[in-house]
Amino acid sequence: MHQSPPPQQPPEPPPAAPADRPYDPAYDAAYGRQPWFDGANAPEGWPHPPRRGLWGRHGRLGSLWDNKSLRATALVLLLSVSGLVILALVREQTGTKGFLVGLGLAVLPVPLIVAAFRWVDRVEPKPWRNLLFAFAWGACAATLVALIANGFATEWLMTTIDSSSASRRADADTWGATLVAPFVEESAKAAAVLLLFLFRRRDFNGIADGVVVAGITATGFAFTENILYLGSAFVSDQEFGYSGIRSTTAATFFIRGVVSPFAHPLFTAMTGVGFGIAAAAARHQRARRVLVPIAALLAAMVLHGVWNGSATLGGYGFITVYALFMVPVFGLLTWLTIWSRGKELRAVREQLCAYQAAGWLTPPEPVALGSMRARGIARDLARRTRGAAAARTVAEYTAVATSLAFLRRRAHRGTAGPEFTAQERELLDRLWERREVAQPALAHAALTVPIRRPRPVPRPVPGAVPAPFWPAAPYGGHGAAGYGAAGYGYGYGYGGPPAYGGQGPYGAQPGGQPAYGGQTPYPGQPPYGGRTPPGAPQAAGPPYVPQARPTRSVPYGSGGPQSHV
Numbered sequence: 001m002h003q004s005p006p007p008q009q010p011p012e013p014p015p016a017a018p019a020d021r022p023y024d025p026a027y028d029a030a031y032g033r034q035p036w037f038d039g040a041n042a043p044e045g046w047p048h049p050p051r052r053g054l055w056g057r058h059g060r061l062g063s064l065w066d067n068k069s070l071r072a073t074a075l076v077l078l079l080s081v082s083g084l085v086i087l088a089l090v091r092e093q094t095g096t097k098g099f100l101v102g103l104g105l106a107v108l109p110v111p112l113i114v115a116a117f118r119w120v121d122r123v124e125p126k127p128w129r130n131l132l133f134a135f136a137w138g139a140c141a142a143t144l145v146a147l148i149a150n151g152f153a154t155e156w157l158m159t160t161i162d163s164s165s166a167s168r169r170a171d172a173d174t175w176g177a178t179l180v181a182p183f184v185e186e187s188a189k190a191a192a193v194l195l196l197f198l199f200r201r202r203d204f205n206g207i208a209d210g211v212v213v214a215g216i217t218a219t220g221f222a223f224t225e226n227i228l229y230l231g232s233a234f235v236s237d238q239e240f241g242y243s244g245i246r247s248t249t250a251a252t253f254f255i256r257g258v259v260s261p262f263a264h265p266l267f268t269a270m271t272g273v274g275f276g277i278a279a280a281a282a283r284h285q286r287a288r289r290v291l292v293p294i295a296a297l298l299a300a301m302v303l304h305g306v307w308n309g310s311a312t313l314g315g316y317g318f319i320t321v322y323a324l325f326m327v328p329v330f331g332l333l334t335w336l337t338i339w340s341r342g343k344e345l346r347a348v349r350e351q352l353c354a355y356q357a358a359g360w361l362t363p364p365e366p367v368a369l370g371s372m373r374a375r376g377i378a379r380d381l382a383r384r385t386r387g388a389a390a391a392r393t394v395a396e397y398t399a400v401a402t403s404l405a406f407l408r409r410r411a412h413r414g415t416a417g418p419e420f421t422a423q424e425r426e427l428l429d430r431l432w433e434r435r436e437v438a439q440p441a442l443a444h445a446a447l448t449v450p451i452r453r454p455r456p457v458p459r460p461v462p463g464a465v466p467a468p469f470w471p472a473a474p475y476g477g478h479g480a481a482g483y484g485a486a487g488y489g490y491g492y493g494y495g496g497p498p499a500y501g502g503q504g505p506y507g508a509q510p511g512g513q514p515a516y517g518g519q520t521p522y523p524g525q526p527p528y529g530g531r532t533p534p535g536a537p538q539a540a541g542p543p544y545v546p547q548a549r550p551t552r553s554v555p556y557g558s559g560g561p562q563s564h565v
């Protein structure tokens with residue numbers, strides 16, 4: 001009997017190409033998929049190179065933008081060209097002699113204003129390159145944009161409004177100064193704050209940072225503008241024969257350099273407050289991060305417009321606006337900035353407690369690092385006992401610890417990014433290299449800090465901090481060390497014989513049993529993959545990491561005050 005052959009099964013389709021392999025030979029042979037794709041490498045043996053788009057992350061322009069050296073070169077070139085153009089325009093309007101006189105008078109208030117903003121920035125000083133960029137942008141790029149845009153806007157108003165009479169021309173000038181100039185100038189200055197907010201995010205942590213960046217940008221803008229105004233006033237005095245205190249130059253310098261040197265920084269600082277609030281927002285608060293800077297920029301424009309409009313109200317109107325509006329706003333902004341700086345110090349003290357409990361810091365250090373007075377005492381003590389190099393080491397240790405605290409706070413908010421672990425390890429390495437010089441000085445300085453009631457640390461955003469959340473123990477393998485008699489001769493040094501009769505901190509026994517039921521966050525693994533930085537002690541046992549901060553008082557040393565860290 002003839003048996004019919006079994007029905008043939010249709011061939012199974014080739015498996016789908018994995019997501020991490022954009023080219024699969026079996027899949028492409030069956031379905032005709034082309035083996036090129038934007039921004040990826042060509043398959044091995046493929047004769048044709050992949051096609052790359054113009055835009056996108058892997059596009060040709062995107063690759064150029066990722067080049068930091070190219071970005072820096074383009075930025076320097078842009079600022080240099082802007083500076084040369086603005087120099088030529090100002091010199092054309094004032095002449096060489098007027099330019100030199102204006103330059104000499106305009107530079108006088110600049111050191112005072114910069115010093116004021118540097119005082120605000122003492123908690124975590126910004127890199128000088130950021131401040132130089134902000135000042136150069138305000139003095140060159142923003143001023144050039146404002147000068148050109150204001151000129152075109154004034155000319156358009158002149159042609160739109162009937163300027164046959166002097167009153168019509170005055171109305172056009174008033175509209176330009178009150179409406180056009182604030183919009184153009186504040187937008188140009190806000191561009192510098194936006195660039196630093198986007199590309200120097202690690203240096204942008206709160207309101208104080210935004211105020212500092214915006215204020216330095218506005219200081220550069222006011223510097224160039226003062227050269228123009230003072231130089232023009234000097235030319236006017238030369239034409240009409242005025243000199244001395246009654247001259248136009250003296251009056252202009254008194255108004256712009258003495259009465260209102262913080263005018264432009266005050267306007268732009270409103271924009272900086274908005275970006276500072278956006279920087280402090282959590283990851284899920286997207287509306288706040290977008291709308292608050294825009295609202296702050298509009299507030300800066302309104303404030304600028306009110307100030308420019310007050311010049312048209314006469315002498316009494318100007319004094320009224322200055323005393324009843326500008327001075328209170330300046331005082332409110334000053335209070336907000338100082339409050340923000342105090343909040344940053346509290347964040348440093350609170351966030352560093354986790355590293356103190358893990359053994360990277362000693363118990364007095366979060367207290368000392370959270371006080372500007374204690375930081376100064378630690379630097380002075382290191383300078384008197386070990387020289388200027390030790391004082392610089394203490395300052396570097398303080399800066400690194402502050403950056404570490406702010407990094408951990410950003411992780412709490414969910415804005416630290418995927419590079420949190422790498423940045424944390426880098427900062428901890430730098431901290432560990434300077435601990436022998438800085439820790440004794442900070443321990444002594446902590447004795448001057450008054451005891452404060454501990455504040456609860458907020459819970460982190462879910463999924464914001466890589467697991468395990470608790471930091472690993474330092475390279476020595478132990479937790480917080482006891483206090484010995486070595487160091488600066490005050491009985492608060494580290495590395496000498498342990499106090500309290502040989503016991504470790506929080507009642508931990510020398511045998512290695514951790515206090516408060518502490519557990520090792522990395523069971524069976526040395527911290528940070530077992531690597532040891534130069535000069536670090538060799539691993540001597542399992543790391544001491546408590547699960548929670550102690551709630552009882554921890555004495556600094558024999559007879560010293562107590563801290564509720």
